[in-house]
Amino acid sequence: MNRPEKPFRRKLDIKNGRVDLSHGAGGRAMAQLVADLFVAAFDNDMLSAGNDQAAFDVSEGRMVMTTDGYVVSPLFFPGGDIGSLSVHGTINDVAMAGARPLYLSASFIIEEGFALSDLSRIVGSMAAAARDARVKIVTGDTKVVERGKADGVFISTTGVGVVPEGLNLSADAARPGDKVLLSGTIGDHGIAVMSKRENLTFDTEILSDSAALHGLVAAMVAAGGPGLRLMRDPTRGGLAATLNEVAASSGVGFKLEEAAIPVRPQVHAACEFLGLDPLYVANEGKLVAVVAPDHAEAVLTAMRAHPLGLDAAPIGEVVADDNRFVQLTTAFGGGRIVDWLSGDQLPRIC
Amino acid sequence: MNRPEKPFRRKLDIKNGRVDLSHGAGGRAMAQLVADLFVAAFDNDMLSAGNDQAAFDVSEGRMVMTTDGYVVSPLFFPGGDIGSLSVHGTINDVAMAGARPLYLSASFIIEEGFALSDLSRIVGSMAAAARDARVKIVTGDTKVVERGKADGVFISTTGVGVVPEGLNLSADAARPGDKVLLSGTIGDHGIAVMSKRENLTFDTEILSDSAALHGLVAAMVAAGGPGLRLMRDPTRGGLAATLNEVAASSGVGFKLEEAAIPVRPQVHAACEFLGLDPLYVANEGKLVAVVAPDHAEAVLTAMRAHPLGLDAAPIGEVVADDNRFVQLTTAFGGGRIVDWLSGDQLPRIC
Structure with missing residues (x-):
């Protein structure tokens, strides 16, 4: 562009200046x-x-x-x-x-x-x-x-x-029998922000997982094609909010295995300390995908081959449920319903 | 969409409720x-x-x-x-x-x-x-x-x-000799907001000119075609800021006729009272167009035929000027330079 010299008399004082x-x-x-x-x-x-x-x-x-x-x-x-x-x-x-x-x-x-x-x-x-x-x-x-x-x-x-031509992912596309794949550990972003806000220090610093996921997505689309039903990034409200939204939009339920959901030990510890459930804590570099059963293995393999999907895991499946419940089988064999977040657990997390 | 019944237990209390x-x-x-x-x-x-x-x-x-x-x-x-x-x-x-x-x-x-x-x-x-x-x-x-x-x-x-195909309007496209067309009165929006903020009352209430201009633009494009160089809506900083920006981008100057610039009498009076210059006051339903001389008449006619361009007027022209000055010939025959706004005349006007 043929831009003329700038019409400004003084240089912007980035070091000491303030916005007015x-x-x-x-x-x-x-x-x-x-x-x-x-x-x-x-x-x-x-x-x-x-x-x-x-x-x-x-x-x-x-x-x-x-x-x-x-x-x-x-x-x-x-x-x-x-x-x-x-x-x-x-x-x-x-x-x-x-x-x-x-x-x-x-x-x-x-x-x-x-x-x-x-x-x-x-x-x-x-x-x-x-x-x-x-x-x-x-x-x-x-x-x-x-x-x-x-x-x-x-x-x-x-x-x-x-x-990409022919691809049509949508929140209403989950069907009973579909597999649920998570791209990695949950809770990292929310706990990183909370620890800074509350001035908490841990032996190992917890970093936000903030990352751009389109490269991972491209690999998944290439591997899964029409078997990919939908993807969501579980930000505010965490995995719990995301799956409840999808359950409502698709008119289905979810059954998840708690033990299959990756959580870093230090995030787990911080959550216990802060009284938080990692399922409700925000992520900024993770995605959850709902995939037709016969494409799940191929998509999972593609995820694990990508740097942002190394810890990818199958965490459960879509079930028919008129109540649209997200259910969790705990590590001890019990079960609970993962409801929507009802309060303001973590304001201004993103 | 196949959306299920809503999962909310209570109706949102729009009348008395507050955001939390x-x-x-x-x-x-x-x-x-x-x-x-x-x-x-x-x-x-x-x-x-x-x-x-x-x-x-x-x-x-x-x-x-x-x-x-x-x-x-x-x-x-x-x-x-x-x-x-x-x-x-x-x-x-x-x-x-x-x-x-x-x-x-x-x-x-x-x-x-x-x-x-x-x-x-x-x-x-x-x-x-x-x-x-x-x-x-x-x-x-x-x-x-x-x-x-x-x-x-x-x-x-x-x-x-x-x-539209073939159209390429840009801030750097103004050329000496081009005509400057303004779609109507200036200062209405800024004065409407200021009068509310300062609790001023006038005999005739001054209303914001806030309006969507794409219909007017379509008529101008149809009439002016490749003769349209650029259009701008003079919002924050008013007509003065807009034309100074264009002058800098195109590497030209402007010569305007003050008497040709439409200002409502009550806006003029309010500006005098508030110590403002209408040239710097924000508009939200006006545009200024730079048009090749041989297309100016056709574009002006199209503007005046549209409800949002009834008061459209030619207000001056583009001149060669290494200083990129916006100059105004006053109603009394004198001249002055319309500089960039240098302070924060009207904060939060849009």
């Missing part, structure tokens, strides 16, 4: 923040063209669109921050349709007084996450609200992607 | 809020399918994607509210590429304690705006933060649309 209301007012200060921080970090032609929207070519086919707001507290936690989370989380929602993510948009709502150094770190983390995932952040927006009217920064990202 | 942290926690309360409020109001198959993403078919071609965060204060103002604004504003950013808007996503960040009746009113207003514009809100997200960590509700919407 002028950075959201549509004038020179906002233009400078966008140019020096966002456009510089996200670095792509569509963004630097300086339009209020990004334009891109598409082929005939099926697309998906998804959005998520990120309000995680604290903003920085072991294994990630709100920036990487806002990229991974939305990529994953695109990927759960079996789709290949293409482009992201980002809307920032920033509290007056927020340190530009923190904003720069978050934006850098978003840029790195997007680069690693080969997804471009092509358009965005910045608003600033008065001190005390937000909490640091909130980020809403939206993703679009393309669905 | 459980409405953002991923459990039953959130599922109920989504089903009874959002899905019911936005009412379309893609949303009610209950997936974390919306899927739709596209033809081969060029698409645009745009996002905006809305933090307007107060939430309700003469002529609109944050809900209608969040639909109109994002549709307009899609439309400024000459594109036909197709789908919107919506991310809500809500403060604990926010009245469900207000949320319902806002969501109803979004639904009505989307329906009137024939654009579907197909996916969304809800987060709740603790009391005092947000300000009622913030909404980020993202829009996608398709660009």
